[in-house]
Amino acid sequence: MMSTKAFALVPAVEREQLMGDRERVSLECVECCGRNLYVGTSDCFVYHFLLEEETAPGGSATFTATKQLHRHLGFKKPVNELRAASALHRLLVLCDGSITLVHMLSLEPVPSGARIKGATAFALNENPVSGDPFCVEVCIISVKRRTIQVFLVYEDRVQIVREVSTPEQPLAVAVDGHFLCLALTTQYIILNYSTGVAQDLFPFCSEEKRPIVKRIGRQEFLLAGPGGLGMFATVAGISQRAPVHWSENVVGAAVCFPYVIALDSEFITVHSMLDQQQKQTLPFKEGHILQDFEGRLIVATSKGVYVLVPLPLEKQIQDLLASRRVEEALVLAKGARRNIPKEKFQVMYRRILQQAGFIQFAQLQFLEAKELFRSGQLDVRELISLYPFLLPTSSSFTRSHPPLHEFADLNQLTQGDQEKVAKCKRFLMSYLNEVRSTEVANGYKEDIDTALLKLYTEADHDSLLDLLVTENFCLLTDSAAWLEKHKKYFALGLLYHYNHQDAAAVQLWVSIVNGDIHDSTRSDLYEYIVDFLTYSLDPDLVWQYADWVLQKNPEVGVQVFTKRPVDDQQSRFNPDDIINCLKKYPQALVKYLEHLVVDRRLQKEGYHTHLAVLYLDEVLQQRPSASGKDAEVTETQAKLRRLLQQSDLYQVHFLLDRIRGAGLPMESAILLGKLEQHEEALRILVHELADFPAAEGYCLWRSEGRAPPYRRRLFQLLLAIYLSPGPSAPELAVAAVDLLNRRATEFDAAQVLQLLPGTWSVQLLCPFLMGAVRDSVHARRTTQVAMGLAKSENLIYKYDKMKLKGSSVRLSDKKLCQMCRNPFCEPVFVRYPNGGLVHTHCAASRHTNPSSPSPGART
Amino acid sequence: MRKPDGKIVLLGDMNVGKTSLLQRYMERRFPDTVSTVGGAFYLKQWRSYNISIWDTAGREQFHGLGSMYCRGAAAVILTYDVNNAQSLLELEDRFLGLTDTASADCLFAIVGNKVDLSEEGPGEGGQEGGQGPGLAGGGGCAAPRLPKQVQLEDAVAFYKKILKYKMLDEKEVPAAEQMCFETSAKTGHNVDLLFETLFDMVVPVILQQRAQGPPQTVDITSSRPPARTRSGCCA
Ligand SMILES: Nc1nc2c(ncn2[C@@H]2O[C@H](COP(=O)(O)OP(=O)(O)OP(=O)(O)O)[C@@H](O)[C@H]2O)c(=O)[nH]1
């Protein structure tokens, strides 16, 4: 496994400073309190040093220990343990089975001579229960068998507060609040000294191996377990962290979050509490003390003292990131959350996430990278700036310092591998597309959209057009230059349009259509331009390109006028100007007039006449070529006829003059019809064209919307023409018979009969006659029925009248008008059908004043 | 580190496949394992709860840690190897006692692992566990298929023994059929079923523990009345 550099070992007190050349003397115990470093030796000396930390130019820490004092305690025994109680200015010294209190600076014993006797080991309660700042709580393992004692130690006196016995002999003790964590002969236990409740932790044979009991934080201890385990246990007797695996012969352990440090005779090992992995191994021979003092880790051999300096967490994380160990770096960073102020942590953590993101990115792990960028709230421009030329030249962006990664740009990152470059570009494309509409983009929308435009352009991506036709923040100058460079002229036009430069846009597109520049994005670009102009709100632009679009294709080009939204046409485009403009393009002009007359139904004589004349001109033009088969009606001719029939606005006489002699009988007939010259019109249809259905149609057309007699008159006229003698009499007779038989109801049979030649058989006119007879019989019968009904109605009224007259009405003083409640003073009155009597004037006022109550309701 | 809401502990002799079962469930794979040292745990988010699952070491050396790991557990998974009758006996002899520290309403599951190795077991192609075929090497490459040494009925009988030992009423705890599983960490057979059945059962236990107040303080004093402490009896 790769190692992390979490700690550096720095010498603090050299051998010479302690024992000089006294070979046999060894260092027994250490205490560190602020800058005060105390050392106890085997020959019963206590040394006091001042420890100064300095930072060398390279950033590494060095220590110098300046000796202040040393004092012999007056025994022939080694100093076993030292503990400072800084609030009391006292140093607790365990030597020869008793704990003496000495002054922290002078190292003089307190004058009272207060001491705790009969102790083999002791521990200070760092989570004291008393709450008295002028005393410390001390637990000792008593020389009395299986006994723990708890003392309160003041400046110059000590006081025993509790004695508890243990099931077995205790060998090591740590304390937190009321809870003692004890290593007994065969097991570890947690003992609540105030309640006496004990809780087994796990068996451990303390006779075979030296137990370790360390308080590592609130209510939690670190213990040496079987098989070289470092076990964690809380005061509740449970384990909340998985054990770490040390070597078998660990003699000391400490925690410096998030690491567990263990000492054996050869090494200092560092495990992470976050993933239980061993992170670092420092060779360290003959170490026998490892302790942490308010976060300062001190290790010692029997000859010298060293400080284990934690490298700044950020440095460790940076080292991990530098060796691409993203996962570990993140675990470490997350683990540090509670040791760092929230604000600072968030800034740091975000940065680490971003760095981790770039590491993943460099390995083309885009999914992971994206997630890290997202959670690290990366300024997207950091990413964009990796890609040469993508950020707009105007962008004020500079990469964060220190840099988030080591890459100058994408080319360096991929070492020129074009396939990788392409992959990275695809990633950026999708990433930017994803974030551009989220809050990540806030403040950098120009940069993002411009970069995206450049990427799409380069990749010839369809989304380029989508980007430009929807809301975007592409910077004009930068994007324009890029599009031009990549010959994306159509897109460039869209860009101009988006930036309200429609003239530039159209000019560009026109150049493409004209072939001056090349861009095949749209094969229907001409139609696109027409459409664009159609909806353009700039009349000048439309007029500017009207000639161009009309020249290209008059019929399509005219759409810029005809398809324009109507309100826009009315307010800004005068039809007469347009007509004037279209003079050169007859087809276009026809289309435009059709639009005015047919679509918009403009009731202006000029347009109608003009259109009719144009149709007529065309018809006349076409005629010579189609002379052989005049039966065939051209499309224009059909339109002309429809216009002549349906419009009432054109100048009939004018057209009639132009048509005269042009051999257009049908059109002539229509025009004559308009002038109500029916006989002449019908004659043309019957004699000249012999088009009987048309003649019949004429009658229907001209009688549209008029009373039936008018229609009858027309049919009668037609019949008369059929029947008037002439060269083509036989066909006309057939037509007449046919007309009569099919349209029997359109005729007044009596009049018809007078016209008919006597030679015609009844058989011939059977359908007509039957129809006529039936009609007349039917008419007679319905009239009789109506008459009968009217008579009976009359009878009913007569009956009512008789009834009403039959009974008399007595008028007396007692009879009051139902409306005004006054008596009748005159013999005149009104009687309602329900018998109610009212004054005549009351009856009249009731009808004019509907709110007055009805007399019927009063009775 | 988020504090777990409940704890599940895997117990069983070494080599029965505790670590493999957990890896299969948590990481969806069947890697080579080394015999566990000490213990390890995973945090599993189940609905809105964080459940810690402890993998313990079956080796004799670490046996003593079991009681501590089991303290306050909401469920214990007792694991044996269906091809090793001794491994079931060991559960009764060595491991059941470790669960005395578990919470009073602790659930027990009996799991016979490595069914893929025995004749009756589901073939490696029959993927009841839902995993794709040919997932992992390890273990029994073309091992001859042997008859199963432990039958499910044996596990059921053991489960009933546990209830007796715990003095629990059969009617008040989940039925044996519900709590005895045969699994294969190798094929994934029944692995999800095992863990997820337990999670679902553990959630109400967690809720009940919560209702009773902060478990830590309650646990210590109530699970062991002072009269039973060693200091008391040795005084
Ligand atoms: N064929 C087969 N082999 C398995 C299965 N489960 C585990 N093994 C193998 O059995 C061996 C032991 O598995 P572990 O998961 O390490 O066993 P353990 O119970 O965790 O053992 P300790 O950690 O020592 O207590 C390994 O070689 C696994 O590959 C299984 O379901 N089928």
Ligand SMILES: [Mg+2]
């Ligand atoms: Mg294991």
